[in-house]
Amino acid sequence: MTVYQLYHSKWFLSTLSCSSLPANLPWSLWVPIEVVAGAGVKYTGAVLEYEPYDEWGEEGGLGIVRENSRVLAEYVNLAKTQGADIFVAPEYGVTSIKLHQVKGDDLFSLMHYVPDPGFLFAPCILEVDSSNIEAIRTLSCAALENQIYVIVDMGEASPCNIDTASKNPFGNAIDNSYDCPESGYIFYNTQVVFNRNGTVIARYHKKNLFLEPEFMPGTEPDEQAVFTTDFGVTFTLQVCFDIAFLHPGVTNIETHGIKDVVMSTSWVDILPFIIAPSVQNGWSRGLGVNLLVSGYHLPELSKLGSGIYRGFSNMAHDYVYDPESGNKLIVSEVESVASVSGKSPSTPRKSGKTSLSPKGNNSIRVRGSAEGSIKLGRDHLFLYDDLSEFSREILVHGESSEPHQAEVCHQDGLCCSLSYTSTSSLNYTFMAYSGILVEGFGVYKVYAQICSVVWCQTEDISTCARVDDQLPENDEFGPFTITGNFSVGHVYPMFLTRNLTLVQNDLYSIDGNGYTLTMSTEVPTQSLMTTGFYARWYQRDP
Known part of the structure; x- marks a missing residue:
């Protein structure tokens, strides 16, 4: 048989x-x-x-x-x-x-x-x-x-x-x-x-x-x-x-x-x-x-x-x-x-x-280690995208709660607008990009459109999102509203703190009219690292 x-x-x-x-x-x-x-x-x-x-x-x-x-x-x-x-x-x-x-x-x-x-x-x-x-x-x-x-x-x-x-x-x-x-x-x-x-x-x-x-x-x-x-x-x-x-x-x-x-x-x-x-x-x-x-x-x-x-x-x-x-x-x-x-x-x-977790009473131990695979004090490797071709505007340092406006545009008719308040003395940059991004150590190319606010160590764009260096004290950014007029419908929100934690989805709203999307918050965000939209133009991938 x-x-x-x-x-x-x-x-x-x-x-x-x-x-x-x-x-x-x-x-x-x-x-x-x-x-x-x-x-x-x-x-x-x-x-x-x-x-x-x-x-x-x-x-x-x-x-x-x-x-x-x-x-x-x-x-x-x-x-x-x-x-x-x-x-x-x-x-x-x-x-x-x-x-x-x-x-x-x-x-x-x-x-x-x-x-x-x-x-x-x-x-x-x-x-x-x-x-x-x-x-x-x-x-x-x-x-x-x-x-x-x-x-x-x-x-x-x-x-x-x-x-x-x-x-x-x-x-x-x-x-x-x-x-x-x-x-x-x-x-x-x-x-x-x-x-x-x-x-x-x-x-x-x-x-x-x-x-x-x-x-x-x-x-x-x-x-x-x-x-x-x-x-x-x-x-x-x-x-x-x-x-x-x-x-x-x-x-x-x-x-x-x-x-x-x-x-x-x-x-x-x-x-x-x-x-x-x-x-x-x-x-x-x-x-x-x-x-x-x-x-x-x-x-x-x-x-x-x-x-x-x-x-x-x-x-x-x-x-x-x-x-x-x-x-x-x-x-x-x-x-x-x-x-x-x-x-x-x-x-x-x-x-x-x-x-x-293996630390608790439900421990499942991996051969060769009494504490499963846990290694304390572990390094966390980060890679970084090249942002040098992004259009950008350095946001004003906040000294009061008065509202500010910013707008940046890039290729393919992409324009991103920002309305925000901030009492932070840290550096934030508003960015726009439409074009090819190279990932995987130069091997892979994808076509993307991005509207984003990013925290930076200094006004130099090469210092943006450098969380592997010493982090500043907690601050607050916003409330804010970001709007982008994208060329495609596959648009994905992003919202992350410098502690590498997600901002809860119910703390911000997303509204859309065709390919124009808006993200809004009603309260300030603590220790912001990155927020905005990442759109994928799949049909234009090389």
Whole structure:
């Protein structure tokens, strides 16, 4: 009997009934509840800020993926005890970014076979002895044992010739997306979705790679990133740098009316505008969607930030952005709308926000460290954008509460206006820009339009947003109103303090008339770093 035949046999299907439910939950909690398409629905999301294990030992890549999948499975269990319906792990959460330092057989030891979602296969049942399925089997079993949706990111080895295809226990078709390399495999940065039975129901190959030469970009239609849950909510997937582009997230939101997005990331902060919580909250609010983000924690390489952002519902956000946080699980309820009718298991839920860290009683320890992955006194690396081509006006230092006006314009007819009051003696600059921005150490070019107020150390624009130098005392800026006449409709707000915390969404309003948008506050903002709008002109990307 083949694996496929085994999986679809009456014997195996019978094992997915009562016996597959977690033993620590009474059967009465699993009475189905009706879900009606178009009606409001609540679910509980769990996102993990995680620093993966990355020590290369005698087991090589297997040791890394084995340890990370074990720890992630424990966090899946912990999320379920908090009532979570869906759990999200970060980009490179299984392999670690050690993947970028190895080649050949060592690189392949970090890769995994992933079944075609059309097979509706649960890797948990697989008894094949192969190191390249260990993590996907472990995490499939975690989803099954805890009856929870699990989204993980892993390196995928996709066979592209007959010989390597014969080694894939899932029997996927030969991958003809690219010319087949000498290894016989095409490697992808892949998000995998397991349903409550541990079945792979979606597989998304990251389209917009960021300095990832080991991988090829995904070529499948954007719909391959979409999946629907038994609680009636349809999600779209995206990975890290995808958030800067149309595909797949924006396209699926606008084409299919999707209101909920799952994102795995290994972020890189670029001040003053590309900062994890600011970008993620602004994208969520600008598109009117809920965004669940799980981030890789390594502040020394500018990697941190995870959260649940509710741009579709009440605008509240639960997030962590702290170099000292180590591994941290955020569990919180989300309001959405059902896209399909059906029946969902009724599970106990925690109201509000629950943040769990290895420091507390719910500690999950990573091998080799008595305190998980926490390292005290950690450095936080920041990169900076070149602002020299921005139009700008230095704002007057505040000595009274009298109102002031400023206006700056740039290319493509972009003009930004500002009305503000300020009692601050610090330096603030009002900026406008329309054109190409170069990111990723000169590799990637995106077309953007920006209207922004930015705090600067001095009147020199090269000192703007330099939070890695000594910060000044707290001050107050505003109230203010910023208006920009953009050329596009994809405009995202940004509002961050010098303490690198978000300003609550209910403390400022956003109004629009066509492509003209206005942001207003009614009270002063303390320790402002950056505020305004960041618009993306996707169609003009080089």
